[in-house]
Amino acid sequence: MTPLIDKFEVLFEKFNIWIAICVAGSIGLFATLVPFDFFSRKLGGRGLEWLNEGAEYGLYAGVFLSSAWVLYKGAHVRVDIILTALPARIGAKVERAIDLSGALLCLLMAYFGAKGTFSSYIFWSLPDKDLQVPNWIVLGVFTVSFVMLAIEFLFRYRRAGRPDHEISTDIGF
Incomplete structure (x- = not known):
């Protein structure tokens, strides 16, 4: 029988x-x-006034929410000079310490993000833009993304402890 954590890891992936x-x-x-939008404006139409700000929100949400996937794929910026210079056993311990530190830092960021999200929700603050997405939603994306990053760091910590662990170099879908 597959442990529940393995099922959760597959579902999370x-x-x-x-x-x-x-x-x-x-x-x-x-x-x-x-x-x-460009051709619509050139032909005398109104165009899509919300497009620039919509793209800003979309890119913001996309970068933050997909960061756990990027971490899982190993497609983030990572310098392995120290890990490759160390003996394998010590390198694995350093990698696990880094993963645990990353998870703790992400949980701390999620905590502060949650505080900001809750405060913004209470005061119902809105940005000074044409496309007004309440600030609590934007901060909620931040909070959720850091929770997801913390989960992925903990999975990396777990995978690094296995004897068959290899650093993923498979980038993309």
């Missing part, structure tokens, strides 16, 4: 892939809407 697909789709959508 599928969820991250789904988010990455949605982010890629949103980038494709904005790449299509920008020329449409």
Whole structure:
């Protein structure tokens, strides 16, 4: 029987892939809407007034929410000079310490993000923009993304402790 944590890890990976697909789709959508907006304005139409700010929100959410997937894929910026210079056993311990530190730091960021999200929700603060997405939603994306990063760091910590552990170099879908 498969342990519950293994099932959760598989489900979390599928969820991250789904988010990455949605982010890629949103980038494709904005790449299509920008020329449409341009030609619409050139032909005398109103265009899409919300497009620039919508793209800002979309990129913000996309970068933050897909960061756990990027971490899982090993596609983030990472310097392995120290880890490769150390003996394998010590390098694995250092990697696990870094993963645990990353999880703790992400949980701390999620805590502060949650405080800001809650405060923004209570006061119902809005940005000074044409497309007004309440600030608590924007801060909620920040909070959720750091919780997801903490989970991925803990999974990395768990995977680094296995004897068959290899650093992932598989980038992309």
